[in-house]
Amino acid sequence: MKSTFVIVIILAILAGGIFWSALKYTPTKTNEDSKNIQTPTDTPSNNISADISKTASNTIETVPVVPGNDIKMEYPVPDSPPETTLKTFTLKSFSYGFEPKEIRVHRGDTVTIVLTSTDGFHGFTIDDYDVHSDTVRTGNTTQVTFVANKTGTYTYYCPVGSHKENGMVGKLIVE
């Protein structure tokens, strides 16, 4: 009877050992699974997915990608100011027209329009740039400044009454 009791105890210890090791393995597998789940989640949000997936398990490798993106974000900021040139145009406005009828600038230029009315009540508007000068009476001058930050051809016109329909229009060409 004593030997049977000892065998039962030994079996119990062995069973306990197997259970313990089984418990020990289970969380390890779960961690690996969660790592694998995290990897594809990161991958689609990054363009450099190939590089990340190679080093997916390494958290340190992911870090350089973040400053890399920051550098890209900073590029437009230092690049834009050197391109900017101040350009001033003096426009005469009258019933019904502008002189000159065409203005050419380069993208990034800071453009100032000095508008004088030689005849009547006029203003200067470019809807696409949200530019709206004050309106001025005969003999008066106003000015408006904006940054021509997009290329294309834009219409400027007088917003007073039906002056636009009567021909108070011109072209801003941003190259």
Ligand SMILES: [Cu+2]
């Ligand atoms: Cu007008």
